[in-house]
Structure formats: C-alpha cells, structure tokens
Amino acid sequence: MIEQISGFGSRAIRFIQQTGEVFIMLGKTVNYFGQLWKNRSLVFYQMYEIGVKSLPLVIFVGIFAGAVASVQTAYQLQGFISFNYLGAATSVAIFIELGPVLTALVAAGRIGASIAAEIGTMKVTEQIDALESLAIDPIRYLALPRIFSGFVMIPVLTIIADLVGILGAYFVAYMNLDLPPEIFFGSVKDFFTIMNVMSGLIKAFVFGGTTAIIGCYVGFNTSGGAEGVGQSTIRAFVLSSALILLNDYLISVILF
Amino acid sequence: MIKIHNLHKSFDEKVVLRGVDLDVFDGERLVIIGRSGCGKSVLLKHILNLMQPDKGYILVDNIAIRKVGQKDLFFLRKQFGFLFQGAALFDSMSVAENVALPLVEHTDLSPAEIERKVAEKLELVGLPGTQDLRPAELSGGMKKRIGLARAIVMDPKYVLYDEPTTGLDPIMAASIDKLIIDLSNQLKLTSIVVTHDMQSVEKVATRVVMLHVGKIIFNGDVQALHQSDNAVVNQFVSGSIEGPIQPKPVKY
Ligand SMILES: Nc1ncnc2c1ncn2[C@@H]1O[C@H](COP(=O)(O)OP(=O)(O)OP(=O)(O)O)[C@@H](O)[C@H]1O
C-alpha cells in the first residue's frame, strides 16, 4: 500500500517536472522568436517540411472527412429539417471541429513523430552534443524553426482542409441528393460566421504548437540507441494526440 | 589553462569518475590513456559542460564553466574544438556544410571566404574535394577526419581529440598525429588527446596521464611512462594479458 502510494507519488512528481520542462523549453523557444528572420533559412525549410509536405495527406483526409460529415448530417436531417440546411450544418462542423482536429491528429502522426525521430536520432548519435560543442543552442537551431512552423503551418493546413472538406461534402450532397450548388453553398454562406472559422484556427494554432513542442521535447529526451528513437516516436505520437483531444475539449469549453 | 578539481561522476549506480584532479597547461599536448570504458570520453565532455559533474569543478581560464550563464558558456565553447569519438557529423548536411557550420553561425565571413576556409581545412585532414559528399557516404576514418576539420575550422585555442586515430590505417594515423603536432606548434594551441594507440602516444604527447578506476594514476612524460613502476601502467603500456588488470572473463 505504502509502496503503491509512493510509486504513484514519484510518478506524479515526474509528471509535474516534465510538464515544467516542456514549458521551460517553450519559454526558451519563444525567447528566440526575435531571431526568426536571422534564422529564416532554417525556418523556411521547416515550414516546407511541416506544411507543404503534409499537404497531400491533409487534402486526402479533408475531402473524406467532408464527405463523411455530409453523409452523416444528411442522415440525421432526413425527415426533420430541409436538406437546404445541409451545407450550413456540415460546414459549421468542418470549420469548428473536423478541420482543425483531424488536421492536427494527422499532423501529430506525421510531424510530431518525425520531429521526435529526427531530434532523437541526433541525440543518440551525439549530434546534439556536437551542436552544443560548437556553441550553437539546439533550442534555437532545432526547436525554434520546428515549433514556429508548427504554430503557423497547422492553421494554414486547417484552412486548406476546411476548403477541400466543404468541396468533399458538396460532392456527396450532389451525388446522393442532387442538391444544386446554389442551395448548398448558399446555406454555407448564410450561416458562415468569422467566429466559427476563428475558433477552428485558434484550435489549430494550439494543436500545431503542441504537436511540435512535444515532438521536440520527446526528441531531446531520447536515450538508448535505435530502440530509444523508436520509443520516442511512439511517445510523441501518443502524447500529442492525447493533448490535442484534451486541448480541444478545454478550448471548446472556453470559447462556447 | 584548464583546471579539473576533484571531479566525480556516476550514472545511476555506476561510478565512473571518483575524484579526478588534472591541470592542463597552455601549449601542451596532453595525452589521456586508459582502458576502454574507464571514462575518458566522459571526462572530455565535462570540460565543455556537455555533462555535469556530481561533485568537483572545472575552471577554464579561471572561469568555472559550470557556473556561467549561457552566453558566457558559448563564449568559452567557441575557444574549443571537440572531435567526438564517433565524429558526430550532422547527417542531414553535406561535408562542406558540416565543416562550414561554425563559420556560418558565428562569423560574418562571405560565402566565398567560408568556402575557401572549408577547402583549406579539408586539405589539411587529407580529404580535399569531398565537399559535396554526405556523411552516409563516408568511411569511419573519413568521418573522423571531417569531424576533425569541423573541430578546427574556427582556429580554437583548445582542441580536444577523442581517439583521433582509431579506425585509420597506419599511414593516415601517422599523418593525423603529425597534424595534431603541427597545429599545436603553429597555432600554439593546447591539445588534449584521448587515445589507445601507444604509437601515437610516443609521437604526440608532451605529457601523459592515465585514467584508471575513476582516478588519475599516472602523470608524467613518455619516458616516465615507460619507466613507471606502477604495475597497472606497465601492463597497459606493454599490452600484456598478465598483470593486475584482468580482462573480464568471457561468459558463454
Ligand atoms: N550517457 C551515459 N549514460 C550512462 N552511462 C554512461 C553514459 N556515458 C558513459 N557511460 C558509462 O561511463 C563509462 C565510461 O564511458 P566512456 O565513454 O567515458 O569510456 P571511454 O573511456 O571513453 O571508453 P572508450 O575507450 O571505449 O571510448 C562506461 O562504462 C559507460 O557505460
């Protein structure tokens, strides 16, 4: 009993300590934001890696999420509300929830894991030590461009996912229900509010940052060779997915 | 001058350093010998504060490297070149980018000047024209030499070499030994060389220390090394199986 309590206690302490370390790393990174322009080549490279290279995946997920949302909503409206509101109902769901959350979850897999694997490999092969020995701060050199790109590019990807999501939704509505575009997009427009899109983008901003920060933190704390790198990759994915869902809930409670 | 005082370091239960005292004087070529796993690399990493001691301290030019803030720490580190045992090249970068990185980050040199400096250092380590290769395309010994080029590209005041000649053929090893000597003579830099290679010890060392079970058990010049009456030192120098150090029995 005592052992269990103390085991739980030490795990709780470890958890609090790690949370603290994550925030310290975030603080150090934000401190370097003033040097973004000086490090622009690193930043642009990561924006490309994180943003542009995720496009195919995000577009694919966006189209199908939109299509599924459309089918599901049509099913629920059937017999109660006119299909004229299908566009509105689907697009609101896409803007607020599906766009940011699915984009971020997909990104957590792709970006968070790849950041953790890359930095983790550098850690176990002493490349992080090598940076330090050359008087280069790994936080500035590695974390800054990745975390900044996470914050910026996930919202951009989310906007793209929103757009293709609505196109996917309309495609299904047209194929199944023969809904004319004026009606579908007309209702999207009538119920469109900046607030909906903004709340989605705020979520995307938080999720993107979280994913990149977790990837970096887990990467820097990798130990134990190739096996350690593998574990870090999984850890980054699980942690950032969990945090995305948790943050989604928290932000929704705060905003609505 | 580097002053190491009463350095202790353990990893969990495993005690590696148990009170290392060592002074490194300006301009000398200090060679550190010791058995595999005795903590030579760990000791070198402490000098740059890449690892932190459990007890004891290190002064670099009278500054406690452990105590200073990041800015001063980086200022101190810029005076060092560190050749890692595993070379630690950045595998996302080409050879030229690896060697150029400190120049790109810390100097205002033009790309042309940087290119010239990189070429000069690559020439020095015997690998001219390898600029566009990737670390994955290099042999172990080539990586070592690129790591050396990167370590000396800023013309540091101190160079720490972790086994510079392991994995090189005897001719290349001899030429790296010569490079270490030439650099220290021409640029008046201070060198700390970790090695197992007794041939290199003979050539390079102006002073030798031996690390054994976490302490410095020998400190003197090469001649004294050969005349030492310490049985451990004798066994290491002659590389014999008989003696106080027993190779661990092999378990099947
Ligand atoms: N990061 C670490 N975590 C845990 N143990 C470590 C770590 N680094 C080194 N050690 C342990 O410290 C001891 C000394 O390691 P070190 O690499 O300094 O040996 P060495 O003298 O350089 O050996 P070699 O000549 O083979 O390079 C080893 O037993 C190693 O297991």
Ligand SMILES: [Mg+2]
């Ligand atoms: Mg070593």
